[in-house]
Amino acid sequence: MKRIAGAVIAILIYSAIVFYFGWSVATWVELYLPINNWIFGIIWGLIAFGFIIGRVSHKLRVFSIVGSFWMIVMQYGLILFPIASILTWIFPAHLNLIGWIVFGIFIIIIIFGMYNAYTPVVRELSIVMPKKGSKLESIKVVVASDFHLGLLSNRAHLTRFVKKANAEKPDLVLLAGDLVDDDPIWFVQKGMSEVMKQLTSTYGIYGVLGNHEYYGKKIPLLVEEMEASNVRMLLDETILVADSFYLTGREDMTNKNRKQLSELAPEERGLPWFVMDHTPSNLLIPEKEAVDFHVSGHTHLGQMWPNHLFTRRIFELDYGYRRKGSLHAIVSSGFGFWGPPIRLGSQSELWSVNIKLEDGEV
Structure with a gap:
């Protein structure tokens, strides 16, 4: 029973983090493009739970790949998104710039990180x-x-x-x-x-x-x-x-x-x-x-x-x-x-x- 309760709590906390990340991204993207919240939410949820979905069947391997990259968002989003939220609260007029900076940091992480992963020494x-x-x-x-x-x-x-x-x-x-x-x-x-x-x-x-x-x-x-x-x-x-x-x-x-x-x-x-x-x-x-x-x-x-x-x-x-x-x-x-x-x-x-x-x- 304790194991089930622990799993439920973990899923709820994870889902809350996913929602917060999604809300932050949607707020920034809406500066440039109209968003259907339902469609965005479904796509965001599939990405966030892709690693689990991909384990259901090898035919769903695309979800495993997407889910692997999602781990980058989770790892560094826990650092970057709260900082971005604080900066947006202090400088609300610069939401667009803050969003681009966060996006750029993620791109740098992915490029540099993939180089290290695929260039062995x-x-x-x-x-x-x-x-x-x-x-x-x-x-x-x-x-x-x-x-x-x-x-x-x-x-x-x-x-x-x-x-x-x-x-x-x-x-x-x-x-x-x-x-x-x-x-x-x-x-x-x-x-x-x-x-x-x-x-x-x-x-x-x-x-x-x-x-x-x-x-x-x-x-x-x-x-x-x-x-x-x-x-x-x-x-x-x-x-x-x-x-x-x-x-x-x-x-x-x-x-x-x-x-x-x-x-x-x-x-x-x-x-x-x-x-x-x-x-x-x-x-x-x-x-x-x-x-x-x-x-x-x-x-x-x-x-x-x-x-x-x-x-x-x-x-x-x-x-x-x-x-x-x-x-x-x-x-x-x-x-x-x-x-x-x-x-x-x-x-x-x-x-x-x-x-x-x-x-x-x-």
């Missing part, structure tokens, strides 16, 4: 760790996460990743979860498997599940598609790679039945140990278990400013590289995006990590 890092018993002198690892492959993070964007990753000539590729945007249907229908198959690596390409694969509830299909794309999915599994290092892929923490990291530890600890875990929930655990290299994603670095202020408080490491004792940890902001195809305060990326293995303690 390569973050380079060099680290040194104990060789232990490995026969390798070095390993180049490409790390990427949070592709959210679907309607907007599409085949063309995946192609950008494959080209940039292959240019690094990696020994190992680690895909740290949220590979598809909930449902792998668009990965299948748009033939993204053919693009993923072009990814090359000396010792293989490996992936793990993220929370969005669980939201989509089609994990068997996702795993099947990834395996067919030459991406080996590790689901609470530890394997020996090239007789030189161990690699563990953890189930996402969304799965309450996932194994503890200690249960996945290699029986023989004479080689370097790499771990993929989509959510960087607690770095103390891999540090305690003597993991050498730990990669995650999930946070998107907030994706849209100023959301990074929240991820920074939630996670010990919400982005970048950190060393904790013998543990080397990386959290990527992701190659794709969730919802709107924009990034402010972050940029789509992949990591190219040169790992040098040396004898003795490092």
Whole structure:
């Protein structure tokens, strides 16, 4: 009962915000064009609830796209519309100018944000760790996460990743979860498997599940598609790679039945140990278990400013590289995006990590 009441309250608050935004826009537009309030209200409501409508059926995907862009309005409208209302109250004669300024800011946000989202960069890092018993002198690892492959993070964007990753000539590729945007249907229908198959690596390409694969509830299909794309999915599994290092892929923490990291530890600890875990929930655990290299994603670095202020408080490491004792940890902001195809305060990326293995303690 409390859950239903909470949902009703949330819908009422959201609807009130949508009404306020719509009233503000209509007031400005009416300076230039006559508006039928009923028609405007219906269109505005369909846009505001488009993300939900698009989930009803894949045939309504246009609503999902419109709803994704609506998130930009919600994110920054909560800041801009109240400011605009106050300025209009103080300077009522300048409603037209205030409206154009707000409109211009939204356009700048969209243009700059889409550039950051669709123009990925390569973050380079060099680290040194104990060789232990490995026969390798070095390993180049490409790390990427949070592709959210679907309607907007599409085949063309995946192609950008494959080209940039292959240019690094990696020994190992680690895909740290949220590979598809909930449902792998668009990965299948748009033939993204053919693009993923072009990814090359000396010792293989490996992936793990993220929370969005669980939201989509089609994990068997996702795993099947990834395996067919030459991406080996590790689901609470530890394997020996090239007789030189161990690699563990953890189930996402969304799965309450996932194994503890200690249960996945290699029986023989004479080689370097790499771990993929989509959510960087607690770095103390891999540090305690003597993991050498730990990669995650999930946070998107907030994706849209100023959301990074929240991820920074939630996670010990919400982005970048950190060393904790013998543990080397990386959290990527992701190659794709969730919802709107924009990034402010972050940029789509992949990591190219040169790992040098040396004898003795490092």
